[in-house]
Each structure stands twice: as C-alpha cells, then as structure tokens.
Amino acid sequence: MKLVIGGATGFVGTELLRQALENPAVTSIVGLSRRETKLPEGSSNTSGKLKSVVCEDLTGYPADLKKELGDVDACIWTIAITPSKMKETSWDEVVRITRDYTLTALHTMTEVRPVGDQKAPLRFIYMSGHFAPRDRSHVVKQLTDFGLAEVGLLRGALEAQILDYADQSKNRVVACIAKSGMIHGPGMDVRTVPGLPNIELHDIAAALLDQAVNGFQKNTLSNDDMVNMGQRVLAK
Numbered sequence: 001m002k003l004v005i006g007g008a009t010g011f012v013g014t015e016l017l018r019q020a021l022e023n024p025a026v027t028s029i030v031g032l033s034r035r036e037t038k039l040p041e042g043s044s045n046t047s048g049k050l051k052s053v054v055c056e057d058l059t060g061y062p063a064d065l066k067k068e069l070g071d072v073d074a075c076i077w078t079i080a081i082t083p084s085k086m087k088e089t090s091w092d093e094v095v096r097i098t099r100d101y102t103l104t105a106l107h108t109m110t111e112v113r114p115v116g117d118q119k120a121p122l123r124f125i126y127m128s129g130h131f132a133p134r135d136r137s138h139v140v141k142q143l144t145d146f147g148l149a150e151v152g153l154l155r156g157a158l159e160a161q162i163l164d165y166a167d168q169s170k171n172r173v174v175a176c177i178a179k180s181g182m183i184h185g186p187g188m189d190v191r192t193v194p195g196l197p198n199i200e201l202h203d204i205a206a207a208l209l210d211q212a213v214n215g216f217q218k219n220t221l222s223n224d225d226m227v228n229m230g231q232r233v234l235a236k
C-alpha cells in the first residue's frame, strides 16, 4: 500500500515513518512536509520506498504532486501548530496551518483519485487532541486555564468537518480522528496536565499505522483505544 505521512519531519511523523519503513505491508511512503523528510536514526531506505516531497505552501498542490497522490491508499495527517508554538504564531497562521492545510490535503487526495476507481476508499487519519471539543459547551477548564479554548474548538470543529466530508464522499474516502493525550517519547519533557491521559510514542504510531493498513475500527479513537491497539500490535 501507498501511505502519505503529512508532517513526516515531526515528533510523531518521524516515528510513523520509522515503523512504516519496517512494515512490509507499506510498499510506498510519501513524506509530505515543508522541509525534506530525513530518514529516522537507525532506519534505512534500501528498499527505496520513501519519497520526500517538500511543499512550502500546502494550501495549493502543484500538478506533479497531485499526480503523485493519485494512487494513495492511506494518509496520516500530523501537521498542526501545537500548543507550545501557539505564542509565536498569529491566529490567522494557526487557522491556515491547522485547518486549511488539513482540509486541502483531505480534499485534494480524495479528488485526484480516478473516478470509477475500484480501489478501496482512501483512508484519512487526522491527528487531533484529547481536549478538542466539537461543541463550545464541552470546553473543559484545562483548555481555558492554558488559553487554548479557541484552538481546541478549532480542532474539534475540524474533526467534525473531516467526518462530514467523508460521509458525503460516496465512499471515496473514509476518515478517522485520533484524539491523543500527551505523547511521551525520546527528547520530550514529561509534563502532567490534570485529566489529560498519556500515551507512548511507539504505541500511538503502531496504532495509527495498523489502522491505516488494516482499516478503521471506528471513526474516532480515544487515547485508551490507541494505547490498547498499539500495545497489541507491538506485542505480536
């Protein structure tokens, strides 16, 4: 299968790439980012299955990139302005990178699929967060305390837009939302936020890759779902 990792240069994207390179079910990987996707430490691309695609503005895809995306089976989208980068980013830019980039990716990868294609629908996984309410009445104190209510709502609304687009797509795309808690991995400070669950980097990457390869169990995955899935996959 051909997999796109949107944000393959990031913390989660790099682990997804490491595991995808080792997974024989994944035969082709497109690392799509604003800068070159480097091989994770200890990984090799001897099979030549990784292609790095650099696109500085992901609100518009050049023709050669659209061509590259025509036969994609699954995409895991990790690009976003994360809470730690919010202070240095204008709200317009947060919206552009977090919402517009994601919707453009979803729409483009769906629309470039040949009409009448007998292939299974595109599987699109969107990495969101545990505290991303789809409704203002569900904004929790932790979000307001950290000044993250509006970005949480932006992401919750985006989750709903993605699921709605997939529902309306006549089975050209199926979508899955990954509502991750705090991800622990090498080089990350361990922080505790009341009510926010944790997940290990290798577990979440294994869970998302499993869903991309084998299909979605449900359209929204909680942090606990991904812990269980990831541990089960890695134990095999």
Ligand SMILES: NC(=O)c1ccc[n+]([C@@H]2O[C@H](COP(=O)([O-])OP(=O)(O)OC[C@H]3O[C@@H](n4cnc5c(N)ncnc54)[C@H](OP(=O)(O)O)[C@@H]3O)[C@@H](O)[C@H]2O)c1
Pocket (backbone or CB within 6 Å): 006, 007, 008, 009, 010, 011, 012, 013, 033, 034, 035, 078, 079, 080, 081, 082, 083, 097, 127, 128, 129, 130, 180, 181, 182, 183, 184
């Ligand atoms: N890490 C966590 O604990 C955690 C918890 C819950 C949810 N999540 C979500 O999981 C996803 C992945 O998180 P992560 O920790 O891997 O984030 P990350 O390391 O910051 O990486 C995210 C990706 O987004 C790209 N990106 C960031 N700003 C950009 C910009 N202005 N223009 C273009 N690309 C940009 C990064 O590119 P560069 O490499 O070039 O910067 C990278 O490829 C995000 O949606 C995040 O909100 C993360």
